[in-house]
Amino acid sequence: MASSGEEVSNKQVILKGYVTGFPKESDMYVRTSPIKLKLPEDESSNNAVLVKNLYLSCDPYMRGRMANRPPIVGHGVSEIVDSRHPGFKKGDLVWGRKMGWEEYSLIKEPEKLFRIHNTDVPLSYYTGILGMPGMTAYFGFYQVCSPKKGERVYISAASGAVGQLVGQFAKLMGCYVVGSAGSKEKVELLKSKFGFDDAFNYKEEHDLVAALKRYFPEGIDIYFENVGGKMLDAVLLNMRFHGRIAACGMISQYNLQQPEGVQNLTTVVFKRIRLEGFIVFDYFDQYPKFLDFVLPYIREGKIVYVEDITEGLEHGPSALVGLFSGRNVGKQVVKVTNE
Amino acid sequence: MASSGEEVSNKQVILKGYVTGFPKESDMYVRTSPIKLKLPEDESSNNAVLVKNLYLSCDPYMRGRMANRPPIVGHGVSEIVDSRHPGFKKGDLVWGRKMGWEEYSLIKEPEKLFRIHNTDVPLSYYTGILGMPGMTAYFGFYQVCSPKKGERVYISAASGAVGQLVGQFAKLMGCYVVGSAGSKEKVELLKSKFGFDDAFNYKEEHDLVAALKRYFPEGIDIYFENVGGKMLDAVLLNMRFHGRIAACGMISQYNLQQPEGVQNLTTVVFKRIRLEGFIVFDYFDQYPKFLDFVLPYIREGKIVYVEDITEGLEHGPSALVGLFSGRNVGKQVVKVTNE
Structure with missing residues (x-):
């Protein structure tokens, strides 16, 4: 040798x-x-x-x-x-x-x-779930969104690596949770597998503002933002007073030479909305705490991935x-x- | 009678x-x-x-x-x-x-x-100063901006009812403060009367991104937002990591039928920016506390209006x-x- x-x-x-x-x-x-x-x-x-x-x-x-x-x-x-x-x-x-x-x-x-x-x-x-996306969901939801039981939570890109977990965390906390995704199969997954209260295919909605209004007649308390652009604009018009938006990513914008403009930011003022970006790397020193939280849920089958x-x-x-x-x-x- | x-x-x-x-x-x-x-x-x-x-x-x-x-x-x-x-x-x-x-x-x-x-x-x-704009400046700066000594603060519409106070509060806290306004006279006022570290006339700047870069070579920690639109876009590109934007108003948008799009929101994510709207009416029950703070400064001439x-x-x-x-x-x- x-x-x-x-x-x-x-x-x-x-x-x-x-x-x-x-x-x-x-x-x-x-x-x-x-x-x-x-x-x-x-x-x-x-x-x-x-x-x-x-x-x-x-x-x-x-x-x-x-x-x-x-x-x-x-x-x-x-x-x-x-x-x-x-x-x-x-x-x-x-x-x-x-x-x-x-x-x-x-x-x-x-x-x-x-x-x-x-x-x-x-x-x-x-x-x-046990790595970067899991921590993103965990710290983004629990620390950036300041969630309270009974609040109305909307998650875009909801069947993705992060979204599926945010939805399950929100359900564990007793929130009303709706997610959107881009296919019938994903929407079905959100409802049947991840326990979302409801879900919709954003590609089938010509009017995102109206779609969100349908799922959140009383408005959205928490938006877990993975998408950006037009979706964010539609969400802003449906946010409740003192709502929170955790900006985890804006994937819809990453491949554009010129990002779409977000038109409805003035609503941030009168609705007292907090839009907060975060990067999971800032929380990596808390990895053991996260593992202690999530591993039992996985082992007991209470969180699926x-x-x-x-x-x-x-x-x-x-x-x-x-x-x-x-x-x-x-x-x-x-x-x-x-x- | x-x-x-x-x-x-x-x-x-x-x-x-x-x-x-x-x-x-x-x-x-x-x-x-x-x-x-x-x-x-x-x-x-x-x-x-x-x-x-x-x-x-x-x-x-x-x-x-x-x-x-x-x-x-x-x-x-x-x-x-x-x-x-x-x-x-x-x-x-x-x-x-x-x-x-x-x-x-x-x-x-x-x-x-x-x-x-x-x-x-x-x-x-x-x-x-002793009414709604005063409280807007006070609660917006101290509670929404979470300021720390030595931080770099930018204020748009800085000579206005609210901006002139935010700048003075920020100076009292030991921040570096730059304001923008729309005339030479106002810019002079910011520097000579309100004690801003620097000020500029935004109407004379063809490239707001470059102008802010000049005044904040190391970036902006706190932006007190009164303007919205293009100014917000330029600020976003100049924010420091973990910066805060207190959205007090977006006057540039109020008269537009269709608001300008804000293009650079994706920076909110990777710079971990908090953009938070607030309305002073939410703080009106704290009016006595505010008066106790501000009246002595007025009487001693330490804050001017x-x-x-x-x-x-x-x-x-x-x-x-x-x-x-x-x-x-x-x-x-x-x-x-x-x-």
Whole structure:
């Protein structure tokens, strides 16, 4: 056994260049490079780890990085293959935001990777309910929305990685919850699987203002914003006094060269609305608290989680592109190997 | 002395109809009606008061009422001429939001009028620094903006009734304060009279984003929003992470049939911005606390207040219209009689 380690082939998804507009599969290609399964012993790899990627996560925020950083790097779940960092050893399972879209990644600063200790749940969950989207839903809802029992909660992109959880958290708190999504199948999922009080397909509504009025005749207390643009405008006209909008993302705007204008912001004043953006990374130090909260609910089946798992890294580009047209049903994950 | 009281003439400003677009002087006319200076003794006047209006206030929110309520009613300072309400007696001075634009007003539900006890300051101040705009500045800044010493504060419409106070409150707290206004004279006032660190004329800036960048090279922590539209868009691009925007008003939008779209709202997410609308009426029960805070500063000359007083009710329409083109310098007040 050579100390330089076995050399294997490393399949990689490469971005051809910076992406403008909607990302297309043809913006990426798959290639194979050789990689040694042992870290170099020189100084360049001090504190680095080498990981085998098991699951890669497709997340809306990745669109921003495609506009200015060609290598595709995102969240993932991986196994440590070699480590020169005292905090990690071979065989450890980790999740975090450092994984390249490839079979093996060399991670130079692994400090922010989270060790995975609970393996009685699907490992892919660490890209979703037990990872970044789960914390987004948890801290966004409980801390940014200031929810109270009985309040009326609206969630856009409600069947996605974050939305499905916000809805379930809101139901646990005794709120009235309506979600919107972009297909009949997703709407059905919201009602039958996630326990939303109601749901609708926004693509079938010509008048979003009227649609929201129908589901919230008395108005919306809390809007969990994943969409932006026209949806936000329609929501603003349906908000109740002292309503809160947690701005988690505005995916409808990410592929536009020129964002849509939001017309109805003046309602923020007279309705005393609080619109607050947040980024889950600010809450990462509270991860243990979050796990203590959510793991029991998963184990008892009181919170469910739907994933859309694409098998094989070579299908990664299609999965990632599909996220922006809403093709996924539930959290979009790429299982790196389909062996 | 007849119990029915002396009959006098009551000059009134009347709105011809609902106003669309920018209000014009020709949307209003002045007429004179007779009025008895004693309340009728029948049930219709139970708990009413009759007041002689001393000062009428020109406030941006009045634009909204001109769109759907022909009688012009606003804030004012008045003297009780007759009272059938146990809380008020002849000679009392009051301020509040019930004053018609006329010399004498019959107020049927005077409960929400504030009694004026401190008369060592100009009475007109109760339309401004000691009234609704003063409380707007106070609660908007201290409670909505969550200011901290050393933070960078930007105020639009900064020489107006509210802005000039927000700037002075922010300076008292040790913030860096820059304001914008629409004339050289106002900009000078901000710097020389109100102690702003800097100020600029937004009408002379072709690129508001660049102008704000110049005054806030490290970005804006707090924006006190009086304007909306393009200004808000430019501010959003200059906000710092975790910045706060107190949305007090959006006067640039009030006369538009179709509001301008705000393009840059997605920055709210990644910069974790809190945009919060508020209405001062929600804080009116804290008026005594506010007075205790602000009166000593006025008496000691540590806070100054600039008013633009138009003399004579017949010039009221011109004063009110001027508010929306920024003709006033400081708080716009109409002194009802110029005798």
